Amino acid sequence: MSTRRATIADVAREAGVSPSTASVVFSGKTPVSDATRQRVLAAAESLGYTGPDPRAASLRRGRSGIVGVVFEEHLGRAFQDPVKILMMDGLTESVAGMGAGLLLLRDRGEAGAPSLTSAPVDAAVLVGCSGLLRESLDVVRARGIPVVVIEGDAGEGIPRVGLDNREAQRQAAHHLRGLGHERVVIVALPVRSEWPGGWIDESDHVTVDVTRDRLRGARDVFPGAPAYAAAGSFIDEGLAAGRVIFRDRENRPTAVMAQSDLLAAGVIRAAEEAGLRVPEDVSVTGFDGIVVDGLAPYELTTIVQPMVDKGRAAGQAVVAMLRGDTAASISFTCEFREGNTTAEPPR
Numbered sequence: 001m002s003t004r005r006a007t008i009a010d011v012a013r014e015a016g017v018s019p020s021t022a023s024v025v026f027s028g029k030t031p032v033s034d035a036t037r038q039r040v041l042a043a044a045e046s047l048g049y050t051g052p053d054p055r056a057a058s059l060r061r062g063r064s065g066i067v068g069v070v071f072e073e074h075l076g077r078a079f080q081d082p083v084k085i086l087m088m089d090g091l092t093e094s095v096a097g098m099g100a101g102l103l104l105l106r107d108r109g110e111a112g113a114p115s116l117t118s119a120p121v122d123a124a125v126l127v128g129c130s131g132l133l134r135e136s137l138d139v140v141r142a143r144g145i146p147v148v149v150i151e152g153d154a155g156e157g158i159p160r161v162g163l164d165n166r167e168a169q170r171q172a173a174h175h176l177r178g179l180g181h182e183r184v185v186i187v188a189l190p191v192r193s194e195w196p197g198g199w200i201d202e203s204d205h206v207t208v209d210v211t212r213d214r215l216r217g218a219r220d221v222f223p224g225a226p227a228y229a230a231a232g233s234f235i236d237e238g239l240a241a242g243r244v245i246f247r248d249r250e251n252r253p254t255a256v257m258a259q260s261d262l263l264a265a266g267v268i269r270a271a272e273e274a275g276l277r278v279p280e281d282v283s284v285t286g287f288d289g290i291v292v293d294g295l296a297p298y299e300l301t302t303i304v305q306p307m308v309d310k311g312r313a314a315g316q317a318v319v320a321m322l323r324g325d326t327a328a329s330i331s332f333t334c335e336f337r338e339g340n341t342t343a344e345p346p347r
Contacts, residue, residue: 006047006049008022008026008049010047010049011043011047012040014043014046015036015040015042015043017036017040022043025037025040064122065100065101066101066120067091067101067102067121067122067123067125067318068116068119068121068125069091069102069104069105069124070105070106070116070124070125071104071105072127077232078104078127081232081234081262082262082288082290083260083290083307084127086290086311087127087308089308089311090308090309090310090312090315091125091311091315092311092315093311094316094318094319095315095318098322100122103119103121117139123147123321124140124146124147124148125148125150125314126147126154127150127152128152129149129152129209137154137158148317148318148321148327149161150310150314151210151310152210153209159327159328159329159330160331161310161313161314161329161330161331162329162330163310164333164334165213166213166220167217168214168287168303168333168334169213169216169218169259170217170221171336172217172301172302173217173218173221173222175285175301175338176221176222176285176342181254181283181345182222182254182345183251183252183345184225184253184254184256185227185253186218186219186225186227186257186258187227187228187241187256187257187258187264188200188214188228188229188259189208189210189211189214189230189263190229190231190232191205191207192205192206192207192208195229197229197230197231197237197240198229199226199227200227211229214259225257228244228245230263233260233262233263234266235266236266237266238264238265238267238269238270239266239270240270241267241270242268242269242274243274245270246271246274246276253282254281254345254346255283255284256283256285257285258286260286260287260288261286261287261288261302262292263286264285264287264300265295268284268298278341279341280346283301284300285300285302285303285341286303287305288302288307289305289334298339299340299341300339300341301342302339304334304336305332306332306334309332310332
């Protein structure tokens with residue numbers, strides 16, 4: 001028995017219409033009568049024809065209709081982060097207008113899995129860009145694929161969607177300094193890919209741009225502040241970091257600056273475990289401005305960033321480049337928001 005896939009010509013022959021008429025029934029680009037449409041669809045059903053082969057359409061257009069989104073972290077964990085979810089909402093909204101879909105990728109795929117260098121994408125959006133990812137960019141650019149990076153530096157000629165991370169973190173630090181805090185600890189985002197979590201010393205090379213810029217902003221105001229870098233932006237990671245920080249009763253900080261709201265929520269839980277009151281005994285700041293479930297009655301003192309706008313801007317840059325236009329880099333500004341998790345240090 002033949003296993004040949006039915007074609008649009010087979011459907012046209014079965015329905016008694018021309019191949020062009022059968023084709024427009026599926027494309028919807030030209031109106032046809034209801035009777036003709038029903039005859040073509042009935043013929044398609046009887047032949048097991050489900051529609052045009054998308055691979056053939058891609059070849060005709062010279063495009064796959066796919067925009068790759070590259071994360072350096074495990075993809076499953078990336079979508080536990082509300083910041084990335086909201087950013088992806090904005091990105092999806094922008095590329096949907098040109099009929100494109102998103103393909104989530106790692107920089108280097110596991111055996112047989114698509115990666116940045118092998119996937120058939122029309123463009124790539126990099127979420128961050130550390131050393132390992134930069135090594136793959138030469139291959140991607142050699143293929144003529146447009147690239148946009150969100151909060152990272154992929155080199156000259158690649159548009160960036162950035163955030164004033166250093167200045168924004170400096171605002172939170174100035175807030176704590178104005179309240180009278182001097183003993184401050186930083187809970188940072190990972191310093192590099194596959195970071196296991198731990199204290200950062202001078203020998204640790206920080207390759208993640210967001211982490212580095214927020215560290216610099218905090219240390220512009222508190223130069224000697226120690227930093228514990230978590231393994232990821234999650235409440236449980238903030239809890240683990242807080243347990244380490246509050247373990248030493250003699251040298252506890254009066255304030256903790258967390259580089260994400262989820263980390264800050266974990267630090268607050270660790271403070272409560274240690275018998276500390278927030279903010280009477282220890283102040284806590286975050287970064288992002290997201291809604292953290294279960295944080296009430298706390299309203300986090302934090303930095304609010306435009307997450308959806310960042311994704312939307314990256315998508316708009318992709319659309320522009322695929323049309324042959326130039327896409328400019330753009331930097332967004334954050335807003336400081338005071339909540340009830342900061343106060344004067346205990347006397």
